[in-house]
Amino acid sequence: MKNNLSTYENLSREDILKILKSRDRELYKFKTLFDHLAEGVYMTDCNTKTLYVNTAYEKLSDNSREHFIGKTIYQVLDEKLIDESGTLLAIKNRKSISIQQKLANNKIALITSTPIINDKDELEYVVTIVRDITEIMNLREKIIEREREIQKLKSQKERAMNFMYKSHETEIILEQSKKVAKYDSTILITGETGTGKGAMAEYIHKNSNRSDKKFIQLNCASIPASLIESELFGYEKGAFTGARDSGKIGIFEQAHGGTLFLDEIGELPLSMQSKLLTVLQDKKIRKIGSDSEIDIDVRIITATNRDLNSMIEAGKFREDLYYRINVVPIHIPPLRDRREDITALTKEFLREINEKYNIDVDIDSEAFHTMYYYDWPGNVRELKNLIERLFVFAKNNTITKEDLPQSMLINISNKHRSKDIIPLNEAISKLESELIVKAFEKKGNVRDAAKLLEIHPSTFVRKRQKYIEDGFIK
Numbered sequence: 001m002k003n004n005l006s007t008y009e010n011l012s013r014e015d016i017l018k019i020l021k022s023r024d025r026e027l028y029k030f031k032t033l034f035d036h037l038a039e040g041v042y043m044t045d046c047n048t049k050t051l052y053v054n055t056a057y058e059k060l061s062d063n064s065r066e067h068f069i070g071k072t073i074y075q076v077l078d079e080k081l082i083d084e085s086g087t088l089l090a091i092k093n094r095k096s097i098s099i100q101q102k103l104a105n106n107k108i109a110l111i112t113s114t115p116i117i118n119d120k121d122e123l124e125y126v127v128t129i130v131r132d133i134t135e136i137m138n139l140r141e142k143i144i145e146r147e148r149e150i151q152k153l154k155s156q157k158e159r160a161m162n163f164m165y166k167s168h169e170t171e172i173i174l175e176q177s178k179k180v181a182k183y184d185s186t187i188l189i190t191g192e193t194g195t196g197k198g199a200m201a202e203y204i205h206k207n208s209n210r211s212d213k214k215f216i217q218l219n220c221a222s223i224p225a226s227l228i229e230s231e232l233f234g235y236e237k238g239a240f241t242g243a244r245d246s247g248k249i250g251i252f253e254q255a256h257g258g259t260l261f262l263d264e265i266g267e268l269p270l271s272m273q274s275k276l277l278t279v280l281q282d283k284k285i286r287k288i289g290s291d292s293e294i295d296i297d298v299r300i301i302t303a304t305n306r307d308l309n310s311m312i313e314a315g316k317f318r319e320d321l322y323y324r325i326n327v328v329p330i331h332i333p334p335l336r337d338r339r340e341d342i343t344a345l346t347k348e349f350l351r352e353i354n355e356k357y358n359i360d361v362d363i364d365s366e367a368f369h370t371m372y373y374y375d376w377p378g379n380v381r382e383l384k385n386l387i388e389r390l391f392v393f394a395k396n397n398t399i400t401k402e403d404l405p406q407s408m409l410i411n412i413s414n415k416h417r418s419k420d421i422i423p424l425n426e427a428i429s430k431l432e433s434e435l436i437v438k439a440f441e442k443k444g445n446v447r448d449a450a451k452l453l454e455i456h457p458s459t460f461v462r463k464r465q466k467y468i469e470d471g472f473i474k
């Protein structure tokens with residue numbers, strides 16, 4: 001029996017094991033060296049027969065070296081001890097190869113297999129260095145997952161500050177708002193309840209030079225008249241009976257450097273209106289119970305759904321304050337006057353809630369069209385809340401016309417009766433059938449035509465069949 005490392009070929013498994021266990025000096029040197037390496041070492045002859053594995057590889061694979069020695073790489077692959085072989089690739093390409101490999105115990109390794117070629121250009125051995133990268137891969141997975149979460153939160157946040165729209169009317173308003181955002185002029189936002197006055201105020205703040213400072217809002221209608229002054233300006237300790245010992249910082253002070261949004265400004269009591277006017281003129285506030293004034297740098301945005309002009313006439317709102325807060329007026333029209341936004345907002349709110357709960361609820365075109373023609377007295381807020389309700393109760397993950405509230409259907413049928421126009425269902429059917437015909441003509445097949453209309457192919461087929469039966473499609 002030869003006991004030299006270079007003469008391992010043609011030896012039986014038992015012979016190799018004997019050699020490895022022997023005390024041969026040269027071999028002992030190699031073994032000791034390899035066994036002290038942190039990386040695994042796996043060595044085969046030119047026929048892929050395993051000659052040697054070091055201690056680190058035993059640990060990494062959770063198998064003793066006896067388990068490998070004498071086996072060819074094909075056997076090792078057959079036994080699923082590894083999922084891919086670097087040795088085979090190194091033999092095939094006659095050059096060093098690095099690949100990722102999975103072991104039977106699910107560990108992941110980065111391996112480099114190097115062919116050892118002698119003076120006669122014959123391949124003698126393949127030595128593979130094996131590095132355990134399971135931890136790194138797990139960490140990488142975790143980092144990727146974290147990044148995905150951060151990305152999701154970021155896009156949610158970005159979207160949160162986005163003022164969704166599709167209509168030309170809203171586009172013009174947003175352009176103006178972006179322009180005015182850069183200046184400190186006071187802005188009065190008017191519009192019916194739920195049109196997005198608060199959302200607009202936030203949009204202006206986010207697009208202003210104060211975006212990294214605070215955006216503070218106060219709904220003037222939600223605070224009793226007796227508490228408004230202390231809310232706005234704060235008070236010194238012991239300013240009045242019942243005052244907190246620490247005193248109170250008012251929202252003007254809190255918003256210093258940033259933006260203060262006073263919602264429902266029409267509800268501000270007259271006495272407070274004159275105080276607010278003084279603050280806007282002097283840019284100083286005085287806390288309740290204090291002798292001194294504090295300089296304040298705050299951009300003021302106000303909003304109301306009341307008609308301030310008639311309130312002025314009725315003596316309920318100060319005219320001078322009105323001019324002071326109304327330097328730039330922004331009016332947000334009700335949803336029914338910018339119907340295209342209904343489509344964009346419906347899609348966005350549905351997308352948001354689907355993303356939140358990881359579900360895929362869709363809305364069919366009949367329900368979509370009904371919502372489009374509804375008057376939305378509660379505007380965007382009503383639309384947002386309805387989408388949430390419809391989402392919760394959707395059957396088969398689809399919102400249909402039957403799911404819509406009765407009040408909505410009544411509103412639409414009253415409208416067509418009072419305006420003496422064609423019934424909505426008929427209008428919808430006409431429009432839908434025309435779109436179905438056009439989409440099919442354009443694409444020539446159901447799948448692509450349905451995709452164009454953003455509906456499921458089965459819905460496309462069902463609807464087309466129905467319209468053929470009803471005589472809308474010839």
Ligand SMILES: Nc1ncnc2c1ncn2[C@@H]1O[C@H](COP(=O)(O)OP(=O)(O)OP(=O)(O)O)[C@@H](O)[C@H]1O
Binds near residue numbers: 165303
């Ligand atoms: N264009 C829009 N894009 C996305 N969300 C919007 C938009 N407009 C309004 N919203 C959302 O609709 C809801 C109602 O909007 P908001 O509170 O801003 O209305 P408002 O006019 O200030 O109401 P109110 O008159 O009752 O104070 C909020 O959840 C807001 O985020």
